[in-house]
Amino acid sequence: MLALDKNPPSIREFRENKKDEFLRSLARDNAQLLLNEIWKLPTERVDEVIVAKLPEPTTRLPREKPPPKPRPPTKWEEFAKLKGIQKKKKTNLMWDDVHKEWKRRWGYKRAKDDTKEWLLEVPETADPNEDQFAKRNKAKKERVAKNELNRLRNIARAQKIKVPGIGLAPTGQQSKSELEKAVHVAKLSTASVGKFQDRLPKEKAPRNTGKKRKFQPLIGDFSTEKQKQLDILKIMDGKKPRLDINKAVNKQMREEDMESDSKKKALPAVSSRAKTRAILHLWAGGALRKARSSGLLAGTQRLRSQRGGEEGLFLALGPGASLPLVRDPAHGSPSLLHRILSKPRRTCQCQGATNGAFQPD
Amino acid sequence: MRPLTEDETKTMFEKLSKYIGENIKLLVDRPDGTYCFRLHNDRVYYVSEKILKLATNISRDKLVSVGTCFGKFTKTQKFRLHITALDFLAPYAKFKVWVKPGAEQSFLYGNHVMKSGLGRITENTAQYQGVVVYSMADVPLGFGVAAKTTQECRRVDPMSIVVFHQADIGEFIRSEDTLT
Numbered sequence: 001m002l003a004l005d006k007n008p009p010s011i012r013e014f015r016e017n018k019k020d021e022f023l024r025s026l027a028r029d030n031a032q033l034l035l036n037e038i039w040k041l042p043t044e045r046v047d048e049v050i051v052a053k054l055p056e057p058t059t060r061l062p063r064e065k066p067p068p069k070p071r072p073p074t075k076w077e078e079f080a081k082l083k084g085i086q087k088k089k090k091t092n093l094m095w096d097d098v099h100k101e102w103k104r105r106w107g108y109k110r111a112k113d114d115t116k117e118w119l120l121e122v123p124e125t126a127d128p129n130e131d132q133f134a135k136r137n138k139a140k141k142e143r144v145a146k147n148e149l150n151r152l153r154n155i156a157r158a159q160k161i162k163v164p165g166i167g168l169a170p171t172g173q174q175s176k177s178e179l180e181k182a183v184h185v186a187k188l189s190t191a192s193v194g195k196f197q198d199r200l201p202k203e204k205a206p207r208n209t210g211k212k213r214k215f216q217p218l219i220g221d222f223s224t225e226k227q228k229q230l231d232i233l234k235i236m237d238g239k240k241p242r243l244d245i246n247k248a249v250n251k252q253m254r255e256e257d258m259e260s261d262s263k264k265k266a267l268p269a270v271s272s273r274a275k276t277r278a279i280l281h282l283w284a285g286g287a288l289r290k291a292r293s294s295g296l297l298a299g300t301q302r303l304r305s306q307r308g309g310e311e312g313l314f315l316a317l318g319p320g321a322s323l324p325l326v327r328d329p330a331h332g333s334p335s336l337l338h339r340i341l342s343k344p345r346r347t348c349q350c351q352g353a354t355n356g357a358f359q360p361d
Numbered sequence: 362m363r364p365l366t367e368d369e370t371k372t373m374f375e376k377l378s379k380y381i382g383e384n385i386k387l388l389v390d391r392p393d394g395t396y397c398f399r400l401h402n403d404r405v406y407y408v409s410e411k412i413l414k415l416a417t418n419i420s421r422d423k424l425v426s427v428g429t430c431f432g433k434f435t436k437t438q439k440f441r442l443h444i445t446a447l448d449f450l451a452p453y454a455k456f457k458v459w460v461k462p463g464a465e466q467s468f469l470y471g472n473h474v475m476k477s478g479l480g481r482i483t484e485n486t487a488q489y490q491g492v493v494v495y496s497m498a499d500v501p502l503g504f505g506v507a508a509k510t511t512q513e514c515r516r517v518d519p520m521s522i523v524v525f526h527q528a529d530i531g532e533f534i535r536s537e538d539t540l541t
Contacts (some may be wrong), residue, residue, distance in 0.1 A: 222397060244487075
């Protein structure tokens with residue numbers, strides 16, 4: 001049993017009087033009211049005890065979800081409200097004079113069913129060859145379609161979607177994908193389903209045409225797979241031009257560089273002729289004195305070969321065509337003394353360039 | 362896991378040929394057994410037939426890696442080489458770059474190779490040619506793209522970039538969780 005006192009307790013009295021007393025009196029009054037209500041119920045005597053028969057217990061729960069919103073009025077409902085048109089309830093059944101019985105007003109087995117007529121009168125204005133039955137069927141179908149369209153428009157209006165017009169009106173600005181789709185459809189709309197349609201040079205194949213990708217089996221014929229890959233490689237090789245222009249130009253540039261380098265080397269050698277001559281004396285023991293210019297050339301060649309030996313270590317490791325990047329000193333002089341003098345300076349430069357932070361003072 | 366389609370094979374071979382040229386043939390047609398390329402999770406794996414057959418026992422979602430990962434296809438169907446492919450690029454590389462010992466660490470931390478760190482370079486390297494980067498002791502360190510031709514390399518100043526970094530063996534540690 002549960003009794004609820006919905007009246008709010010007066011806060012003023014609660015504060016003024018003694019709080020316990022106030023609460024006790026309130027509880028007593030409420031208990032009295034509850035007992036009064038119980039005494040109003042039918043009672044009976046069971047073993048000399050008066051027992052009240054309580055009503056069936058009910059608990060009214062609040063609903064879980066808010067009540068649904070009323071359906072937005074359709075276009076007709078709006079119009080009817082505006083004009084003050086009210087719905088008139090018609091009886092479901094009506095008397096059919098032909099069959100002499102009560103029949104439904106509409107629907108299956110309705111009274112005055114005009115689809116069941118076996119004969120139709122051709123109106124005077126109509127074309128005598130026109131099939132009146134077909135015309136009626138078509139009219140019915142159109143009415144159904146129109147009703148369906150109106151229903152959809154009502155739904156669209158209720159959800160505040162743009163109400164679609166009738167038919168496929170062209171949009172003002174078609175997007176790229178829409179245009180692509182249109183082109184694709186137009187291409188397929190030939191007698192041969194687009195089999196002989198030309199493609200534009202950079203036109204992509206349409207995507208999502210419903211064709212599924214098919215892959216080769218994971219473990220299939222390995223030899224054919226290899227052969228296919230080799231064929232691809234062959235085609236790729238064939239596509240490469242025989243003459244790589246970049247490479248050719250580079251080669252030409254390199255040759256020119258070599259030429260200018262050798263010219264540079266030759267020029268200062270003449271100026272430091274005395275030193276070179278001394279070395280040549282040491283080397284050839286004066287045998288080459290007679291042909292000074294030619295001997296000079298031979299000397300430079302020998303020097304070069306010496307340098308090659310020094311770097312042959314790397315050459316042996318790398319491919320044949322690799323170029324030592326450590327260049328000759330800018331002077332390009334073939335003199336040995338100069339070379340020896342400039343060597344420590346060169347290493348210093350390298351250190352500075354690579355790891356300046358750790359360079360000792 | 363599945364074999365590559367023809368288009369995928371072509372894109373991958375085109376990328377590989379930038380580094381090893383026509384030596385791809387040696388990868389496809391090996392005398393020591395049948396090796397093939399397989400696609401799994403957009404990644405291309407170079408697997409021997411034997412291991413491939415063993416790998417079929419493992420379901421697709423549980424299989425992390427099989428064979429050697431060569432790289433992966435991006436969402437736009439381009440192919441990116443991974444550093445794991447270096448083992449097969451290095452022996453067949455057509456164009457090589459050697460870096461000086463001082464610049465090795467910088468390259469291994471993912472930086473480009475400067476002229477100052479350039480030890481040697483293969484002659485006739487064209488611009489944007491794929492190159493394999495070696496240390497002076499001929500240890501392959503990674504690969505990249507030549508930013509300058511060999512000719513230009515001689516003239517540029519020491520701080521200009523000579524090789525663009527693409528992958529280096531430092532990635533084995535740096536991106537350990539994404540390399541498979």
